[in-house]
Amino acid sequence: MADVFQSPAAYVQGRGVVDAIGTHAASLGEQALLLADDTVLEIVEDRVRTSLAEAGLDATAAKFEGEASEAETERLTRIACTHDTDVVVGAGGGKALDTAKAVREGLDGGAMVSMPTVASTDAPTSALSVIYSDRGEFEEYWFYDAHPDLVLVDTEIIAAAPTRFFRSGIADGLATWFEADATFRSEGETIVGGTPTRAGHQLARLCYETLRDHGLSAIDAVERDAVTEAVEAVTEANTLLSGLGFESGGLAAAHSIHNGLTQLDATHEATHGEKVNIGIITQLLLEGRESSVVEDYIAFSRRLGLPVTLADIGIEDPTGRPLDTVAEAACDDAETIHNQPFRVTVPMVRDALKTVDGIADRVR
Numbered sequence: 001m002a003d004v005f006q007s008p009a010a011y012v013q014g015r016g017v018v019d020a021i022g023t024h025a026a027s028l029g030e031q032a033l034l035l036a037d038d039t040v041l042e043i044v045e046d047r048v049r050t051s052l053a054e055a056g057l058d059a060t061a062a063k064f065e066g067e068a069s070e071a072e073t074e075r076l077t078r079i080a081c082t083h084d085t086d087v088v089v090g091a092g093g094g095k096a097l098d099t100a101k102a103v104r105e106g107l108d109g110g111a112m113v114s115m116p117t118v119a120s121t122d123a124p125t126s127a128l129s130v131i132y133s134d135r136g137e138f139e140e141y142w143f144y145d146a147h148p149d150l151v152l153v154d155t156e157i158i159a160a161a162p163t164r165f166f167r168s169g170i171a172d173g174l175a176t177w178f179e180a181d182a183t184f185r186s187e188g189e190t191i192v193g194g195t196p197t198r199a200g201h202q203l204a205r206l207c208y209e210t211l212r213d214h215g216l217s218a219i220d221a222v223e224r225d226a227v228t229e230a231v232e233a234v235t236e237a238n239t240l241l242s243g244l245g246f247e248s249g250g251l252a253a254a255h256s257i258h259n260g261l262t263q264l265d266a267t268h269e270a271t272h273g274e275k276v277n278i279g280i281i282t283q284l285l286l287e288g289r290e291s292s293v294v295e296d297y298i299a300f301s302r303r304l305g306l307p308v309t310l311a312d313i314g315i316e317d318p319t320g321r322p323l324d325t326v327a328e329a330a331c332d333d334a335e336t337i338h339n340q341p342f343r344v345t346v347p348m349v350r351d352a353l354k355t356v357d358g359i360a361d362r363v364r
């Protein structure tokens with residue numbers, strides 16, 4: 001297998017950049033469709049339309065209903081075709097962006113702009129969508145040949161959004177390092193279909209170091225809707241470094257455990273990043289890391305305000321069948337857990353999950 005690195009064509013981040021979307025998207029097409037839910041349309045629609053119009057692009061808005069499901073992508077693709085869309089602009093969280101990517105795929109050769117309005121996941125830069133059932137259970141990944149043509153992140157909007165999303169994005173970013181490093185050690189296959197490049201591996205490391213260095217200070221700022229240099233650093237880590245790092249560095253156990261956790265209704269109130277954080281702790285236990293390493297990670301998570309017990313993500317009674325269900329789904333043949341540099345089995349995952357609460361209770 002060859003080493004492969006892939007990425008979006010352009011990444012733009014800063015205060016107020018939403019008002020410059022037209023300048024950056026001018027060469028991408030003529031007929032834009034803005035996809036976002038009501039909350040996000042309220043925040044960005046007027047500004048996006050104005051900027052696109054100044055650059056000569058017509059824009060229509062279509063409301064995203066909230067789930068990145070096959071039915072929702074089909075519905076929105078029909079709307080995009082009706083409007084002769086040649087630029088899909090997705091705005092919002094991971095689910096809106098994943099849906100916008102799928103809609104672009106359904107057009108005949110259109111462009112895609114990814115505009116995260118929360119720094120909650122590393123979805124904005126990737127060439128894949130995570131598809132769920134209408135009830136919110138993970139179903140499958142859809143992979144595309146094309147990345148977003150432009151990723152545009154306005155840090156004033158990110159800082160003004162609820163801090164919980166920002167914290168969740170930090171967890172998603174921290175996972176990137178642990179999973180890319182596992183994939184590097186096993187010479188496993190990355191999301192872009194090759195073995196990891198040094199670039200993919202080192203961007204994941206830089207993501208982790210940036211979050212350890214600036215995560216806490218950035219949260220202090222975002223709690224006050226303020227944009228500091230730490231917020232810029234963490235937004236870039238959550239979005240660009242984590243995105244490039246996971247795609248070209250590889251996913252492993254933490255995200256498979258996240259996918260397993262989505263099978264339980266009880267976890268549906270927890271965000272993607274919150275469930276991923278439990279996935280990270282479980283991965284560290286699976287890997288047999290020293291207690292001091294796991295305890296350090298849990299202590300840092302607590303300071304960030306991230307969940308560290310199964311109860312924190314809604315699983316009040318972690319005995320019996322539920323953890324088997326999670327472990328079985330996490331070990332599906334198609335799962336990235338098999339990028340760990342050792343053979344992973346269902347009982348191993350179940351028992352690591354069972355142990356999370358014990359170690360977390362000890363670390364205060």
Ligand SMILES: NC(=O)c1ccc[n+]([C@@H]2O[C@H](COP(=O)([O-])OP(=O)(O)OC[C@H]3O[C@@H](n4cnc5c(N)ncnc54)[C@H](O)[C@@H]3O)[C@@H](O)[C@H]2O)c1
Pocket residue numbers: 037039040043068092093094095096098117118120121122123124126127128129130157158160161162165168172271272273
């Ligand atoms: N494709 C990928 O590479 C990839 C990577 C990571 C995660 N994901 C997927 O991303 C999804 C999770 O995304 P998420 O955690 O962003 O949640 P989400 O997309 O489910 O929800 C985001 C919520 O934030 C709200 N919101 C957005 N911007 C806001 C703002 N500025 N102010 C106030 N509210 C705002 C939206 O209205 C929405 O309710 C999962 O489906 C996950 O699988 C995909």
Ligand SMILES: [Zn+2]
Pocket residue numbers: 121122172255272276
């Ligand atoms: Zn993730």
